[in-house]
Amino acid sequence: MKILTIDIGTGTQDIFLYNSQLHIENGFKLVVPSPTMIVHQQVKAATKAKRSILIDGVMMGGGPSAWAVEAHVRAGLKTYATPAAAKTINDELDKVRKLGIEIISEDEAAALPDSVQRIEFRDFDLPAIQKALSTFGIDLSDLAAIAVAVFDHGDAPAGVSDRKFRFDYLNERIRVKDSLSSFAFPADNIPAIMTRLQAVAQSAGELERPLIVMDTAPAAVLGASFDPMVSQLEQKIIVNIGNFHTLAFRLGSGMGIEGTFEHHTGEIDLSKLEMFLRALADGSLKNEDVFDDMGHGALMYSQEKFEFGKGDFDVVVTGPRRSMYANHSTLRPYFSAPFGDMMIAGCFGLLAATAEVLPNVAEAVSGSMKEAGLGRPPWEI
Numbered sequence: 001m002k003i004l005t006i007d008i009g010t011g012t013q014d015i016f017l018y019n020s021q022l023h024i025e026n027g028f029k030l031v032v033p034s035p036t037m038i039v040h041q042q043v044k045a046a047t048k049a050k051r052s053i054l055i056d057g058v059m060m061g062g063g064p065s066a067w068a069v070e071a072h073v074r075a076g077l078k079t080y081a082t083p084a085a086a087k088t089i090n091d092e093l094d095k096v097r098k099l100g101i102e103i104i105s106e107d108e109a110a111a112l113p114d115s116v117q118r119i120e121f122r123d124f125d126l127p128a129i130q131k132a133l134s135t136f137g138i139d140l141s142d143l144a145a146i147a148v149a150v151f152d153h154g155d156a157p158a159g160v161s162d163r164k165f166r167f168d169y170l171n172e173r174i175r176v177k178d179s180l181s182s183f184a185f186p187a188d189n190i191p192a193i194m195t196r197l198q199a200v201a202q203s204a205g206e207l208e209r210p211l212i213v214m215d216t217a218p219a220a221v222l223g224a225s226f227d228p229m230v231s232q233l234e235q236k237i238i239v240n241i242g243n244f245h246t247l248a249f250r251l252g253s254g255m256g257i258e259g260t261f262e263h264h265t266g267e268i269d270l271s272k273l274e275m276f277l278r279a280l281a282d283g284s285l286k287n288e289d290v291f292d293d294m295g296h297g298a299l300m301y302s303q304e305k306f307e308f309g310k311g312d313f314d315v316v317v318t319g320p321r322r323s324m325y326a327n328h329s330t331l332r333p334y335f336s337a338p339f340g341d342m343m344i345a346g347c348f349g350l351l352a353a354t355a356e357v358l359p360n361v362a363e364a365v366s367g368s369m370k371e372a373g374l375g376r377p378p379w380e381i
Contacts, residue, residue: 001364003354004140005147007216007346008123009034010063010243011320015129016347017138020364024372025339028138029347035123036061043068046117052078054109057121058199059087061150063244065121073100080104080112085121087195091155122203123196124148144361146204147184147212147350149219151245152196167287167297169193170260174299178256180222180249184214184353212354216346217247217262223349224318225255226338226369235306237277238336240345241265241319245296246273250280250306258302261285263295270327277315277331281306308332318345339372 001020006013015030033041043065046053053072066089073079079101081089086096086103093103104112130140156165169191173182185191187201190213197213204211220240230236235258239248242265250259259280263273276298279285283303290298308314313334317325322342325333338348355365 001144001361002140002142003145003147003351003361003365004129004143005149005347005350005354006124006129007149007219007344007350008061009151009216009320009346010036010061012037012343014344014347016344016351017133017140018351018365018368020368024368025341028133028136029341029344030129030132031343032132034061035125036063036065039119039121040064040068042119043072046119047072047075047077050075050077052080052116054080054082054104054112054116054118055085055088055121056082056109056118058084058202059196060085060121060123060199061196062088069101070099078102078116080109080116082106082109084199088121091195092158122199123150124200124203126204143209145210145212145354145358146207147214147354148200148204149214149216149346149350150196150200151216151242152194154193155195163291163296165193167262167291167299170262171299174257174260174301178301179356180218180255180257180349181353181356183218184212184350184357186357187211187213210358212350212357214350214353217242217245218249219349219353220318220346221247221249221251221349222255222352223338223345223347224316224336224342225251226345226348226352227316227334227336229312229334230316230336230338233311236316237281237306237314238316238318239273239277241273241317241321241324243320246319246321248277248280250302252302258304258306259283259285259298259300261290261295261298263290263293265321267294270324270329273324274329274331278308281308318342 003018005016013034017028089096153162156162190197221238224238237250246265247262252258282305285298287297314331317333318336355362
């Protein structure tokens with residue numbers, strides 16, 4: 001059985017091909033530039049060549065892609081966008097127009113002259129992944145499932161904070177199912193408000209196997225829990241320090257969620273992060289503590305105290321910006337390396353969530369994890 005997992009971040013897209021016939025640490029993997037970085041380079045090249053551009057396709061991850069488009073406009077170069085792709089820049093298209101980007105229909109886009117460079121926006125490019133892996137003789141025609149993770153703020157109504165909207169959504173999902181896998185969905189059951197997840201499913205087109213989509217941060221935290229030092233703990237705090245967002249979960253017995261907070265990585269330093277982690281541990285953390293500091297927010301489901309200092313470490317750390325912990329810390333960090341590889345922690349989280357969402361693959365995935373010496377996976381606890 002094969003399951004293709006793709007964790008799409010700001011800097012990289014991390015790809016892991018699970019194969020039940022291989023020891024899980026021997027699974028094939030790629031760490032390559034993220035789609036938003038690829039688009040960033042394409043737009044920069046068009047700016048340098050002084051070419052007009054059309055951004056087409058669907059909503060995708062912003063950041064570098066959006067910054068490059070805005071720089072293109074500031075350079076005085078014509079920029080067109082179809083409505084779906086333009087939502088990458090801003091969900092409110094009037095704000096996109098105010099930047100100097102001309103929103104046009106698909107028919108109008110098709111009629112543009114060849115001198116206008118077309119740049120396709122999408123997070124999930126299965127043909128590109130198939131082509132890359134086929135170079136090494138890897139066939140993806142017999143996949144049992146595909147799982148993709150992206151970060152999705154959700155489509156907040158006009159006038160509603162994206163940060164508040166996202167945390168209302170996180171609260172709703174946790175109350176529906178007290179599990180990190182509550183953030184994973186079959187492609188035909190994605191909430192309508194999660195427009196970036198919807199765009200991933202649209203990019204996939206008609207597939208002959210199930211597609212599971214998930215939020216990146218819960219996937220990374222779930223994946224980090226498979227490190228053997230972490231999996232043996234009944235309670236744990238895991239923080240994923242991403243390029244743009246830092247999210248921490250306090251997890252209790254059976255991986256139940258006791259609390260969480262999310263902040264913008266660029267707005268915090270180690271001292272502030274550990275202040276929030278201590279409040280998460282003692283149950284005193286309030287939503288406004290994080291939200292009023294320009295973070296997304298916080299949720300507490302338990303006021304019982306999580307005590308630091310009991311084991312060999314206090315907090316489990318993962319993510320591409322975990323080097324924040326290279327500085328002096330008041331808490332003892334442990335850098336998780338599930339199945340020997342921190343970089344694809346999100347892929348392992350995706351794999352575990354897929355096994356929960358698709359019971360027909362659970363036995364094979366569980367067997368692979370047991371073979372790796374981790375005992376029972378979380379959904380069996």
